[in-house]
Amino acid sequence: xxxxxxxxxxxxxxxxxxxxxxxxxxxxxxxxxxxxxxxxxxxxxxxxxxxxxxxxxxxxxxxxxxxxxxxxxxxxxxxxxxxxxxxxxxxxxxxxxxxxxxxxxxxxxxxxxxxxxxxxxxxxxxxxxxxxxxxxxxxxxxxxxxxxxxxxxxxxxxxxxxxxxxxx
Numbered sequence: 001x002x003x004x005x006x007x008x009x010x011x012x013x014x015x016x017x018x019x020x021x022x023x024x025x026x027x028x029x030x031x032x033x034x035x036x037x038x039x040x041x042x043x044x045x046x047x048x049x050x051x052x053x054x055x056x057x058x059x060x061x062x063x064x065x066x067x068x069x070x071x072x073x074x075x076x077x078x079x080x081x082x083x084x085x086x087x088x089x090x091x092x093x094x095x096x097x098x099x100x101x102x103x104x105x106x107x108x109x110x111x112x113x114x115x116x117x118x119x120x121x122x123x124x125x126x127x128x129x130x131x132x133x134x135x136x137x138x139x140x141x142x143x144x145x146x147x148x149x150x151x152x153x154x155x156x157x158x159x160x161x162x163x164x165x166x167x168x
Contacts, residue, residue, distance in 0.1 A: 030117040035158035039124035040109045041151035043132045047104050049143040053135070054099060060138045064097045064106070067134040071095040074130025075112050075123040085122050090114050093123075095131055108132055109154075121153050 053063045060066070072093045079087040092113040097106055110127035112120040132148045139146065155165045 030160070032115055032117055033158045034113070034115050035119050035156070036111065036113045037119060037121040037124040037156040038109065038111045038154045039121070039128045039152065040107065040154050041128040041132055041148060042100075042103075042105050042107050043135050043146055043148050044103065044105045045139065045146040046143045049139050049146065050099065050101065050104050050106070052139065052142065053106065054101075059141065063135055063138045066138065067097065067108075067131045068095045070134040071108065071110055071127045071131030075110065075120075075127035078123045078126040081126060082122055086118050088114050088116055088118070088120060088123065090120070090123065093127060095127060097131070106132075106135060119156055119159050121156050125151065125153060 056062060072095055074081075075093045076090060079085040090112060093110065095108065095110045097108055099106055108128050108131045110124050110131065112123040112127060114120050114123075128151055129148070132151070136146050136148065152166060153164075155163070157163050
């Protein structure tokens with residue numbers, strides 16, 4: 001038996017084999033199913049920074065438009081960034097931003113869908129983080145104190161474990 005064949009017992013971390021060696025989980029025998037995940041996060045900033053984003057007058061251009069494209073690209077490139085993630089054929093990625101003037105924040109929400117053998121939670125999380133990082137990058141010249149927070153999976157659907165929703 002090779003190290004790759006020694007799977008971790010149920011309830012343990014799946015990215016390690018029985019000898020403790022890291023490996024990519026074997027999903028070859030799993031059925032293809034429709035899978036979806038939603039993730040969200042927030043970036044807080046100074047009021048003047050948020051005003052620049054809202055006005056569209058940021059020096060680098062349309063901050064939220066560029067962040068949306070970056071977030072979609074991030075979902076597509078997740079397996080290049082996270083070493084043990086499987087490359088997936090994504091069928092849809094949607095990214096929405098909500099400006100929260102009362103909290104001087106921008107909320108990001110990403111939904112990622114596929115039909116395959118493994119879930120897309122990592123792709124949704126990567127999408128959100130890349131979207132928020134792009135906002136930071138585009139606005140850091142005026143506000144280096146921006147804070148990204150509360151990045152999390154909100155829900156996932158499909159696969160053997162079925163549906164899951166985060167507690168509010």
